[in-house]
Amino acid sequence: MPDAARPDEKNASVSAGGPGGIAHWIGVDWGTTHLRATVLGEDGAVLAEYVSGDGTSRLGQDGFEPALLDLVGAHLAPDRATPVVACGAVGSRQDWQEAPYRSVPCAPVEPDTMVEVPTADPRISLRIVPGLCQSAPADVMRGEETQIAGFLARHPGWDGVLCLPGTHSKWAQLSAGEVVSFQTFMTGELFALLGGQSVLRHGIAAEGWDDAAFRQGLEDAQARPERLAAQLFRLRAETLLRDLGGTAARARLSGLLIGAELAAARPYWLGQEVVVIGASEVAEAYRAALATQGLRAAVVSGRDAALAGLAVAAGLLRGRAA
């Protein structure tokens, strides 16, 4: 699948809604590889949006607050604490401060379960959204619960299945405003490791797409999902013996991994209403894959859902059906 962008530069402003301005609140999506901050005005308008490569995995305990201030400091009022709401890996045990998992079934986000984090700088008042856990089968999520809450805020009372593709794809069953169950697949991480670091890297393009190859991968994986480790090596062999091109190999690898995921997630999507929440390219790949199974899934922007979910967490948006 198309990989997420990985900006290594700091302070990369990806869009600016105005000439700066003082924040009313700030929403932060802080994963292992990225820090994304959205600065919002009193009327809810986006004043600025920043993304940097300061993911939690590259920061030590002393690095979190400076990394955040580095991005949004210019938008802070000098004389009061601006609310900052963060979701994602930043709340995991080894990161800034643990926000213990909440157990499903439960609403994806409850404003009164937020974890307050003390900061040295009095200009921010930081709270972290707890992730969700499931005891059997054991599973965890951090960040996706916020996207789910955002989706529910926009579609109150919606029941069905959400597919959230990414490094660790999630499938979540929703009912009556709660996450009933969910399951994680390491699809995105496998794609990155296999395409970038395994022997397959020699024959796999860094970007590009080939729809027919993607569909072939989907079909191969869904027909014989248990043969994945052999189907993967066939990419290498066909590169050597049949001049399989790098773009086709990339798309087929994506098809194989997404196809295997769909085969395993079948109890989730079969006969269900499914919405895919994610970045446009990867969400589109999942939509197309589901379409080959006769399932018409809607696609929703992952960033929009995350921002709406952060607003729910901040207590600024109603997050669940009454």
Add this chain to the structure above:
Amino acid sequence: MPDAARPDEKNASVSAGGPGGIAHWIGVDWGTTHLRATVLGEDGAVLAEYVSGDGTSRLGQDGFEPALLDLVGAHLAPDRATPVVACGAVGSRQDWQEAPYRSVPCAPVEPDTMVEVPTADPRISLRIVPGLCQSAPADVMRGEETQIAGFLARHPGWDGVLCLPGTHSKWAQLSAGEVVSFQTFMTGELFALLGGQSVLRHGIAAEGWDDAAFRQGLEDAQARPERLAAQLFRLRAETLLRDLGGTAARARLSGLLIGAELAAARPYWLGQEVVVIGASEVAEAYRAALATQGLRAAVVSGRDAALAGLAVAAGLLRGRAA
């Protein structure tokens, strides 16, 4: 599964059968991560054995000959060319010199198909063993054909299935002294990537074993092999939620991946006589896994098989049933 040793030091003599001495011939197993050279005397005795981290993946075109001489130079007669026979990745297109694949069905090694490689140093006469390829399904091997030839030399006329676990595990069907078909699985490479570089690395020990956890992984994978990407993430979740230990997680990861391989390789082993050729730890894991399926497989040392196969390639040992 237990990972192969990865010596980073050069010139590590792992065993020395004598105080040096002049080589009658030298067998070389040269993979992407290792260079292993065995120095043999006129009577076939091992005079010395060396292994270094000079795998083909870290050497440029100019690096091969010096790396080899660095290891075995002290054993070369000054006044004649000592035969050196090499197998493995060294014969691939991007390495020292391509030894084009031979298509199955065929004998694993035929002395008259060896590829001669010119060297600057007149004290060696180098030949590389060609790998094998299969057109449908597309597949390739380099190095395992030599182990197969060595096994056949020791067991002339043997028919059955060989399992050669490793970075890229191979299953090969043998009949009448020929490799009839084979299939590769990326099991070892997946184990290394997932255990060392994915999110699972936080909860996986670098070594150690837990037999019960290995068996649980085997069972989970064989019961639902198509659910691999979900079963993998469960290791992470159980590390977080149930304090799954690093040794148990490592053994369960091995069990999951070997179990998925066995499920996919079922057409190869079902009802067959199977011999596992490999390093002791990993071969033992496969033997135990096959035993859970009611199959009693013999185990043969991969190094012994490789050395015997190199002797076949050198024309010094009879390699196939008449």
